[in-house]
């Protein structure tokens with residue numbers, strides 16, 4: 001039987017979707033076969049999430065339709081799509097932070113027992129699914145207390161407890177560690193064996209090539225092609241995505257360091273109540289120092305200390321301005337210390353506010369309470385400058401940030417700090433969910449900051465990134481610094497090894 005004779009499990013036919021001036025999807029048709037893993041690739045803003053939302057009943061279409069098992073269907077909500085066997089894990093997490101793990105898993109669909117919600121019955125269904133995903137947490141933990149990667153796993157668990165025929169995963173691994181990603185890929189393989197169709201959106205090409213049977217590329221809202229994974233190469237796929245052959249990413253690890261005058265960051269004996277144990281390190285002015293470690297190894301905690309969010313129980317930090325720890329994050333901002341947090345939606349953005357307000361917010365903070373009103377003009381032009389250096393696609397300045405694609409939201413978090421000429425920049429996974437082209441742009445921006453004398457601490461869940469940016473990488477384990485990699489030793493393999501041993 002050839003592919004053409006199989007009735008697709010689901011399909012989209014001639015989809016068109018427009019948002020204001022943006023044609024998010026333009027005549028897109030794709031068939032998804034029973035039991036295949038089908039990856040969707042494309043740059044930030046290519047229309048991937050829009051397509052997924054339409055398939056899952058979360059968004060309407062202007063033209064075209066969705067088909068399931070050869071029949072056209074109308075799905076006015078996620079609930080209706082669920083009833084058709086389609087479940088989605090959104091790119092941006094949609095959990096209720098104040099409810100606990102179990103309540104979130106069954107939100108809007110609790111099994112009832114004479115009026116009362118039956119938590120025991122829910123737990124019986126939930127536990128095997130959580131085990132399979134390796135999410136080890138008490139069922140009554142409030143979701144707001146979970147780390148980002150655990151929330152991401154919980155979203156996936158939520159999709160899996162329903163009886164799915166089609167599972168849509170929109171960048172499910174963007175905050176998962178290598179081990180968690182492996183486990184998720186294992187779960188996807190099991191589902192494939194059961195005949196479930198998985199549609200996977202990811203910017204991580206390695207995992208796409210490891211798991212996908214077929215892949216479809218979108219560019220600027222248009223369908224480029226669908227191809228079996230075995231019949232194409234990474235270079236071809238990237239060329240399809242960006243419309244030209246990819247450039248090599250230069251490594252910085254092997255370059256000679258150019259000394260920059262001034263003071264950097266000196267961290268001495270920092271300990272915290274939750275995690276850090278006598279951490280010493282020094283980052284020079286103009287240096288991009290890598291910080292690597294597994295989840296909870298202490299990298300994020302150290303960044304929070306330096307930004308004034310967490311009070312250490314012991315130790316001192318000396319900053320480029322010669323002063324010690326900032327009393328609060330607000331003080332940190334005034335002293336030109338910047339933090340790009342891993343969880344942009346929770347810590348980095350005001351989603352309902354416009355692009356302009358978001359990009360200008362830090363500068364307004366630096367200028368004080370009246371800053372925003374007084375310097376509006378100047379800030380507007382500054383906002384446009386810092387966004388154009390990152391090539392942010394944002395529609396208009398008044399557009400709420402919520403409407404931007406995931407990768408463009410990430411760029412906004414970075415863009416707002418560019419306006420204050422920071423002295424210290426803390427980057428916690430700054431390229432999460434960002435496409436390859438945009439990554440190169442972000443690398444350029446980080447290097448330019450360092451060349452101006454800024455001290456940068458950089459951490460990434462994609463270990464390959466260190467060698468593009470860092471000459472030195474400090475490795476953390478269980479709250480302590482356990483090794484330092486330099487120059488030729490800054491490789492994906494060495495970093496991974498040092499994190500685990």
Ligand SMILES: Nc1ncnc2c1ncn2[C@@H]1O[C@H](COP(=O)(O)OP(=O)(O)OP(=O)(O)O)[C@@H](O)[C@H]1O
Nearest residue numbers: 019024044045046047048049050403404405406407
């Ligand atoms: N609700 C909305 N209102 C206005 N514009 C929107 C809305 N949703 C999406 N867009 C725009 O449609 C385009 C496609 O967005 P989409 O989220 O589908 O991109 P994507 O391929 O998922 O990108 P990313 O890789 O960054 O997540 C973008 O230009 C985006 O700004």
Ligand SMILES: [Mg+2]
Nearest residue numbers: 049091405406
């Ligand atoms: Mg998206």
